[in-house]
Amino acid sequence: MASSEEDGTVEEKENNNKKRSKSALATAWLTFYNIAMTAGWLVLAIAMMRFYIQKGTHKGLYRSIARTLKFFQTFALVEVGHCAIGIVRTSVIVTGVQVCSRIFMVWFITNSIRQIQNEESVILFLVVWTVTEITRYSYYTFNLLHHLPYFIKWARYNLFIVLYPLGVIGELLTIYAALPFVRRSGMYSMRLPNKYNVSFDYYYCLIVVMLSYIPLFPQLYFHMLRQRRRVLHGEVIVEKDD
Numbered sequence: 001m002a003s004s005e006e007d008g009t010v011e012e013k014e015n016n017n018k019k020r021s022k023s024a025l026a027t028a029w030l031t032f033y034n035i036a037m038t039a040g041w042l043v044l045a046i047a048m049m050r051f052y053i054q055k056g057t058h059k060g061l062y063r064s065i066a067r068t069l070k071f072f073q074t075f076a077l078v079e080v081g082h083c084a085i086g087i088v089r090t091s092v093i094v095t096g097v098q099v100c101s102r103i104f105m106v107w108f109i110t111n112s113i114r115q116i117q118n119e120e121s122v123i124l125f126l127v128v129w130t131v132t133e134i135t136r137y138s139y140y141t142f143n144l145l146h147h148l149p150y151f152i153k154w155a156r157y158n159l160f161i162v163l164y165p166l167g168v169i170g171e172l173l174t175i176y177a178a179l180p181f182v183r184r185s186g187m188y189s190m191r192l193p194n195k196y197n198v199s200f201d202y203y204y205c206l207i208v209v210m211l212s213y214i215p216l217f218p219q220l221y222f223h224m225l226r227q228r229r230r231v232l233h234g235e236v237i238v239e240k241d242d
């Protein structure tokens with residue numbers, strides 16, 4: 001009897017130790033990840049400012065930062081993993097929609113269609129994403145280090161009110177600008193007849209993507225408004241399950 005009680009205590013201690021070391025490991029990884037991402041987006045911000053100051057135009061700006069942007073935005077896929085394994089308290093779906101829509105914009109729109117890379121709307125979403133991500137990742141970093149300056153917390157949960165709609169406008173205008181080129185080139189499309197007997201039209205796919213902002217964007221926006229009330233005003237929010 002005594003021995004089983006002892007066993008229980010040992011087991012409990014082992015479990016607690018495992019949890020502690022897991023959370024220490026998770027915190028170390030998240031701190032590293034957030035610092036790296038803050039640095040990455042800061043590099044992008046500096047590169048964009050330098051380009052504009054030196055050239056006096058936004059033309060060619062996307063090309064000049066494309067590699068860095070693709071790397072850091074694609075790396076953000078890791079965040080969906082963070083939610084899935086439970087090391088951050090965030091919905092996989094909310095994060096998944098956010099990250100996938102960004103990756104789609106970078107790889108399947110802006111990177112694939114050279115003719116639209118100099119559109120003002122590209123600069124709009126790039127600037128908006130950059131400000132958002134520098135604020136967001138520095139918020140997470142300082143929060144993990146338990147030294148969060150109030151202005152970063154304020155910026156994280158206020159700037160999105162304006163930046164989110166501006167980012168959406170930039171993204172939608174960019175997809176809209178891409179439509180004629182996609183239609184003319186027939187890119188990423190499959191016409192019948194073909195050996196798979198499957199037809200796919202990227203042009204209509206883009207229209208569906210644009211329409212999907214109507215139900216999806218309000219959900220992300222209201223999610224952030226709820227987070228804002230919770231963090232800035234201490235409201236207790238009961239989130240629905242995924």
Ligand SMILES: CCCCCCCCCCCCC/C=C/C(=O)SCCNC(=O)CCNC(=O)[C@H](O)C(C)(C)COP(=O)(O)OP(=O)(O)OC[C@H]1O[C@@H](n2cnc3c(N)ncnc32)[C@H](O)[C@@H]1OP(=O)(O)O
Nearest residue numbers: 088089090095098101104132140160163164167216217227
């Ligand atoms: C395949 C094609 C698909 C196409 C589909 C198209 C549909 C498109 C729909 C709409 C798309 C919108 C496009 C907009 C793009 C833009 O970004 S515009 C720019 C403005 N954007 C924003 O301001 C939003 C930025 N995004 C986010 O903030 C996030 O992505 C989020 C997922 C929406 C944030 O949600 P959430 O994580 O729940 O909020 P937080 O309050 O920040 O975090 C909750 C808790 O989790 C902790 N945490 C999260 N991540 C980390 C981390 N990396 N490190 C450490 N901790 C983290 C955080 O600290 C919180 O913890 P607690 O305080 O303990 O609760």
